[in-house]
Amino acid sequence: MLAQTGGQKFVLRTALCSVQLEPQDLAKMLAYHQSSILISRAVPASPLPHAANKHVLCISWIPSLGETRGLILKQAGFDVTSIVGTPDASELKRCRPPDLLVLGHSVPLPEKRRIIATFRQSCDVPVLSLLAPHQAKLPEADYGIEAHGPEDFVESVREILLA
Numbered sequence: 749m750l751a752q753t754g755g756q757k758f759v760l761r762t763a764l765c766s767v768q769l770e771p772q773d774l775a776k777m778l779a780y781h782q783s784s785i786l787i788s789r790a791v792p793a794s795p796l797p798h799a800a801n802k803h804v805l806c807i808s809w810i811p812s813l814g815e816t817r818g819l820i821l822k823q824a825g826f827d828v829t830s831i832v833g834t835p836d837a838s839e840l841k842r843c844r845p846p847d848l849l850v851l852g853h854s855v856p857l858p859e860k861r862r863i864i865a866t867f868r869q870s871c872d873v874p875v876l877s878l879l880a881p882h883q884a885k886l887p888e889a890d891y892g893i894e895a896h897g898p899e900d901f902v903e904s905v906r907e908i909l910l911a
Contacts, residue, residue, distance in 0.1 A: 802909045803827045808852035853878040864888045
């Protein structure tokens with residue numbers, strides 16, 4: 749059980765990531781991750797300058813990865829909307845217009861192509877496709893990266909949106 753004390757954040761470290769979290773977000777992440785978790789107090793994260801003005805729409809196939817990416821970007825100061833599974837056109841239109849669309853590496857290539865085509869009908873913003881190891885960049889996406897950790901991922905988003 750977590751005891752909430754005023755203004756404290758926690759660090760969640762798994763084999764895949766290390767993220768600073770508010771207590772309520774940590775509880776969500778604990779529900780997703782089944783592995784051993786080390787919890788320690790952390791200092792507040794420093795959001796990136798001007799990141800709060802940028803909205804990122806993340807689409808993932810695996811709920812825990814989508815939630816983790818969203819929390820990592822929120823920690824960096826971005827406004828994030830996460831969708832799990834294939835969104836339909838009406839779902840994309842209900843979202844706040846994003847400044848960047850991020851497609852997770854677990855989204856199958858045919859679905860990535862369909863999502864990009866649907867997205868481009870109503871929005872003309874950059875698309876970042878996260879790549880599985882040795883996967884080629886999708887021609888329909890503006891950017892394709894194989895992020896090797898949270899820092900790589902945030903740095904790529906920052907370079908695209910804040911450059």
